[in-house]
Every structure is written in structure tokens, then in C-alpha cells.
Amino acid sequence: MRPIYDNTTFRKAESDTIGSGVVVAHELMENAGRGCADRILAMDLPTATRFLVLAGQGNNGGDGLVIARYLALAGRQVRVVLVDHGSQPTELNAINRERLVEMAVRLDLISGFNDGIEIADNECVIDCIFGSGLQRPIAEWIAGVAEKVRRSGRRVIAIDQPSGVLDPALGQAGGGMVRAHHTLVLEALRTPLFFPETGEVYGQWEVVPIGLPEGAYQGCAPAMMLVELLDISGLLKHRSRFSHKGTHGHALLLAGGPGCYGAALLATKGCARSGVGLITLWAVNEVCEPAMVLWPDVMTICDNGLIEDIELIDPEKFMAIGVGPGMGRTKRTMDRVRQLLTTWRRPMVLDADALNVLAVERDLLELLGPHVVLTPHPKEMDGLLGSKSLSSYDRHLRTREFAMRTGCTVVLKGAFTAIHAPDGRVFINSTGNPGMAKGGSGDVLTGVLAGVLAQGYDVLNACLIAVFLHGLAGDLAASVLGQDAMRASDLADHLAEAWVRLRRPLNDPA
Template sequence: MLSIISGQRVSELDSSYINEQDITSWDLMERAANSFCNWFGRMQNFKGKPIFIFAGPGNNGGDGVAIARILSGNYLDIHLIVFEEVANCSKDFQINFKKLPSTINIHTIESFSFNIQDNAIVIDGIFGVGINRPVGGKFKQAIEEINKIKCLKIAIDIPSGIPSDGILEGIAFVADYTVTFQFPKLSLLLPEHAEFTGEVYVADIGISDGFLENFGSQKYYLQQKDIKSFHKYFHKFSHKGDFGRVLLIGGSKGKVGAIVLASTAALRTGSGLVHAYIDESERVILQSTAPEVMVAGKEEIESLENFDAIGIGPGWGQEVDLAFYGNLLKTYHKPMVIDADGINLLATDPDLIPLIPKGSILTPHIKEFQRLIGSVSANHLERLQMAKDFAVQYGLYLVLKGAYTTISCPDGKQFFNSSGNQYMATAGSGDVLTGIITSFLGQGYSSLNASICGVFHHGLAGELASLENKRGTIASDIVKSIPKTYTELDIG
């Protein structure tokens, strides 16, 4: 789990690490350049292509110069384009420049023609995380020209022009890949920058998670290697009661499919017993499509504490008696999961929100969240702050769905999920997530661990389902792939 450090503190982080490890800033730059080149070398489709590296005067440019030197050992056609006299560049830039072999073609930006063929690779080392203003002058002109070229483009650490913690103003380098060092910068996770970042890869340069923690971040990036540690262990004597008894509430007339998806997702995630409270007219459909799911009636609703976890909302509709909803919230005293119409109904009567059991998990998409808080945010950065404020105010966990689904916690921490892809943007995908998180809650996971495991397994299941189906991926494909996620994560 990687701490996401503010760009304003990256320089402080580097200096502190250099002092602790008794290394030089050049040593750390060399680590970064080698990490980039290791990633580059694994990309089979990069072999044999001409490489053009644009190096600004700062340390991001120094990274670019070091990368040019290292790549020259395996790639023959490398061009380095510099923007300033070497004497006016950073100290480590100058050290790396002196180490360049004669085989590298060096150009000044003033003399460069931008006649780059479509089969080439452009590497952006113009600006790094230190930029705090719109790009101008020859740097802007260069980025404009580069963006017109149709070849493959890679950004070092962050696409030039994008601030590390804010929203882009002006122009930025448009990358197909961004190789960011040690941890993702917050701006790489914002939808406003999706067209600029391309596929983001986090390159390890040897700074430990514990050291990053010293810099006070309350934002974390979840990686696949982290997830196993959040899971409970079950032994061979475990029985279905140990795996939890859960209740899913929703499925109004014509919308039972949402409950089918949520309940089968709960079963596939490992719930021992799954009950569903739905409209009476839909019971036959549920029992014929998901025979493992038990239909709940009035007796179960009057004995909610018998359930280890409850999920409310999938396909529930807008005609629900709010008094009935309020009674559910007041009667059940354990954390629950609320999604879809369960959230929309809270938006119609905000007085219900304080009744939600502390530690419960709400899973809105962006529009549902905006309805819930009664406010439209100017950008995703502002939205993340609103989600954090909501979670802290009400003592709840708020899972804001989307690319890099974000878990906001009552203590102010936020966790960004790295699994999932664009093919999961399909009807019912959110219902599947509700079932997964409810299942983990029912298995005895804490609200935080249920949320973390839930969003990661959901995203990973989507990735696995889309390997075969691509744009044709549907929610039931995601459900079928849930068991495979345990194999991928080496969880028994």
C-alpha cells in the first residue's frame, strides 16, 4: 500500500531519503532511470524503434538524460532534445550529460525539426512534479508539436504540464503510458487527466512504504500485493455459519435482476447463507435464476439482528416507504452496505442519514453522490474532499465508484483502488460490488477491510471477465469471475 505524497513534499522526501541512506541525489536519479528502463525493456513492441527523449532543464530532464544513456546499451537510434544550455540545467542533469556516449544524437530544441516518424517512441522528460503554473514559451510550443505526432508517447513520472496535486490549466503532454516513480501522484488518478496519462505504471525505486509514511499522507494507493493481508483465514472445519448470513434488500417489480446480481455476487464471494427481501411478484424469478438464494419475508425483516450483514438498495425503486426505510436503519445496529436506490432515497430525506449505523458503507457513483450531498462539484479533486468530509461527519465509509474507486474513511484517510478497467462500465456492475462488500462484512471483516477487499476483487473480476469479452462484458460475467480473483491473489 503506497502513500500518495503531495508534490510539494517530494523534494523534502528525496532530501530526507538521501540523507538517511547516505547516497547522492544522482544515485537516486540513477535508480529512477534504471527502474524506467527495466519497464521499457519488458515492452516487446518497443524493440527496434527510434527513440526521441525531450529533456527539460530540471531533474525530470536529468531523468531523461540518464534514461537515454542506459537505453543506448540496447537501442541504436536514440535522440536527445535539450531545451537549455547544459550549464543552465540542474546539477544531476549535467552529471548525466557528461556520461552520454557518442552514439546518442543530441539536438537543441531550437534546431529540432519535429520530423518524427509514426513508428518512433517519444519520451517526455520536460517537466516533473515541481510545476505549479501553466506551461509557456518554447516548452508549450514543443508540447504542442509533440502532441500532433501519432507515435507512441511515454511520460517520465508525470506528463509535463500537469500539476502533481491539482487540475491542469493550459496544455500538457499527451502520453500513452506514464511511468511514475515510487507512488502515483494524485493528479494521475483524476478523471480530468485521463486523456493525458494513458496507462499508469508505478516504478519502484527502493523507498520503503514505512519511509513514505513519515510524510503524513492520508491518501493511499492499493496494489494487488497488498490485498492478501486484509483477508481473514478460514480453516477446513469452518462451516457455512462462519462464512456469514447476509440479507440483501431491493428488487422492486421489474428490477429483480439487480438483486440477482448482488446476491449471486455475495455467494461467489464466499457468503455461507444469502437471503433476499424483494417484491413478492419477483420471487419466482429470483428462485429460478438463483436457487441458492433464500427469499426473506416479514419474519426475517423483524429479526434483522440475526443477519451478519445487510445490503440495501439494488433495484429497490423510488416508491419505498421512507418510514419503513428509517425503521430498518434504526433497528439494525451493525454496519450495513447502502447502494443505488438506497442512496437516492437518502437524498430525498437527508434526515435518514444520521440514522445509518456507524461504520456502514455507502457505494455511490458520482451522480448518486452529488444527489446525496446536494451539491455539484467543480472537479474531481473537490469531489474527493466532499467525500472525505461526508465520511468524517457521519462516521461512515464512502466508496466513490469509478476509475480508481476511492474509499473515504471516518478518520479522514482515503484509499484509491488500482484494479478494474473501462469494460466494467455496464449496467449492474455496481450491484455486483454491493454483493461483494456485503459478503465480506458478513464474513466478519471490518468495514475498512470489507471495502478494500470488495473494491479490489470487484475490479480484478472485471479485468478477468474482460480478457475474453472486452466491450461485450456484462455484470454477470463479472460475477462468474469472482472465484478466479482468489486464485489470482493466492487466497485459499
């Protein structure tokens, strides 16, 4: 897994490493500029025959000046606009300006509203005005520059981060920001990438190493960890040649109610592709009948509406239970969630209407524990928290505290779904796409997660596997159908191929 740092932690690690004498600051800037220039030269930019570098007064501007030098050395036409934002150029910035002057690279200066900036049709803009050291919203006139860049329609490549982005850890509302098509993030992943208020302006991004030694982050706690394919493949259990259906667990789904039959069917479809050995669906007759036709291998229990029936659930028979999709906001749902939280001690996933019960019956929060997984979307999470969050980062902090306080695991769904563990660690999922922002996608996840939990994975690993698998299936569906046309049912249809992709790195003989 790759660590994700907030900007303050990253900059401290960089500064401490330079201060220790292990690396030299100008070497890091040279590495950053050369590495970014190499990546830019490798990009497909068919309409850009020239480059415009917007360089600030700090070391991010210095990186841009180095990039300009390497582009010029590669024979590309490049000009630099120096953006004077009121501070003196850093030493390295000034040195690299002089080197460009010696090469006869064109340098222009702007310092306020009255200074215009023209962007030619054949220019690609490289944004190096402000980097990760920005501590406050940018000045209005610089925000105007950012807006002019946006309106130009030209390709924009940001270095380290788009100018104007504030680390959400600072707790300040952002102002104007450059909107990039591509961002070359220096050395390490940073938190602004993963929150909608800032992440949207990065466009496509990749990390460019700048030469910090491995020990640079020793003692620096990452804010989060990014989960990728090989991380998940390494968690998967081997399916023994001598295993049987009981070996792979028995999942129970409580889902579906009057008028909400589809949610239960989607959860069942997800569970059926989770790898679990046995599935029982407990639902109203209107759900059980089509389920028996669609999945003859799924057992069913027809719900007669009696709360006492819950007592018939054999804790020795079922390894995990998924509760909530389509159950409805009824007293029956409330009673069943309460009884399960009181009596059930094996892994349990609560989603949708089960979460709505917790938001209303707040005494039930005291019954949560390490065997419980909650899978809210942002609005449902705010309901669990008892009030609306100020921002997505505020919600992230409050969710982390909630998971630690209640002892449960929270899967906070979103563009980058975050798994909040009860020990305070946060894991960011790297799969998924906007085509999954459709009703029913979360129901599929509930079924997949219940099925993975039933196979005996510990709660955290089950969440990591299920969320990654679910997102990967969504990516595969989008690659065939497109993000616009794909539906939640298409996502479930691609779970089988997603499993194949996950198993492939293992060369699993099974």
C-alpha cells in the same frame, strides 16, 4: 499496501534525504536514468529503431539526458531536443548535457513557437520536459509541442509523469499535457495517477526505484494507499473444516421494485458468490419468483408493500443487510430506509435508490455511523454532498470529510474505486477495468459486500475485500469476453474464479 504520495510530499522527502547526506543527488539521477533506460530497452517497440528525448531545463530533463546516454551506450540511435522553457538549466542538467556532447550525441534546442520539431516515423519519443515539480500550466508553445507529439502517432514514454500534469492537490486547472502510452514513475506512486483529469494521460505505468532509503518517507503521511492482491489475501478468514452454514453468516437483501427487477437479481447473484452461509432476499413477487428458480438456496420474503413488515426483520437472525438496488424512488423506499436507519445497528450497505433517499431526506445523514457503508458513483456522491464537485479530486476531498463527519465508510466507485474510512484514511482499489462501466455492476457489488459483511469481517476489511474481489472478477470476465461485450452478469459469473485467485497465495488447507 503501497503508499501514494502527492508530488509535494514526495519531493520534500527526496530533498530532505539529499540534504541529510544519506544519498547524493547525482546518484539518484544516475539511478533513475539507468533504471528507466533498462526498462525502455526491455520494452517491445517493433516500429521504433531510434529514440527522441525531449528534455527540459530541470532535473526531469536531467533524467532524460542520463537515459539518452545509456541508450547510446547500448548502441541505440538517439537524439535529444532541449526544450528551453525560460529557466536556467539545473547543475545536474548542465553536467549531463556536457557528457552527451562528449559522446557526440546530437543535441538540438527549441525555445518558442518559431522552432519546429520533427518526429521521424521510426522514432520513440521519451518525454522529460517537466516532472513532478511543475507548479503551473505549461506555456502555450510547449502545449503545442505536446500536441505535435500526439498527432505524430509515435510511441511516447513519459518519465516520472507526462509533461504538463499538475498534481490535483495544487488546486489548479491543468492545461496542455503530453499523452503517453507508457509512464515510468520514479520511486513512489503519486496522486495524479488515480484521478481521471490527469490519470488518463499516463497510459500504462510502472514504478522504477531510484535508490531512496526506506526511511526517506518517515514522518510523511501518504495521501492514499493502493490495495493489491496479497493485501487482500492476508485479510481472508480461514474456512474451518468444522464450520457450518451459520458460521458464515446470514445476509438480507432489500432490493427490486416495479420495473427494476434486474438490479435485485444481480445483487442476489453477487451475494450468492460472496462466501456467505445464508441469504434471504426481500423483494416484490416479480423478483422472488425468478430468484427461487435461479438460486434454490436463496430464501425469499415477498414484499406486500406494508412498512410494518420491516419490523419483522430479526436483528439476531441477519448479520448484515444490503438495501437499495432497484427499489425505486418511491415513498415506500423512503419509509423503509428511514426505519432501517433508525432501528438497525448491524452492518448495512446502502446503494442506488437508498442513496437517493439520503440525498433528499438530509436529516437521515445524522443517523449514519460506523455500521453503515455507502456505495455511490460520482453523481450519487455529489447528491449526498449537496452540490456538484468542481473536479474528481475535489469530490475525493469532500468525500473524505463526509466520511469523517458522519462516521460511515464510503465506497466511491470509479476507475480506481476509493474506500474512504471514517478515520480519514483512503484506500485505492487496484482491480477493475472499463468493461465494468455497465449498468448492474454496482448492484453486484452491493450483494458481494453485504455477503462479506455478514461473515463477520469488520466494516473496513469487508469493503477492501469485496471491492477488490468485484474488480478482479471484472478483470477475469474481460480476459475471456473482452471489455466491450462483457456484462454485469458475466462479472458475477467470474466471482468464483476470483475467490480461487485470492485464496491461492494463502495455501489455505480448506
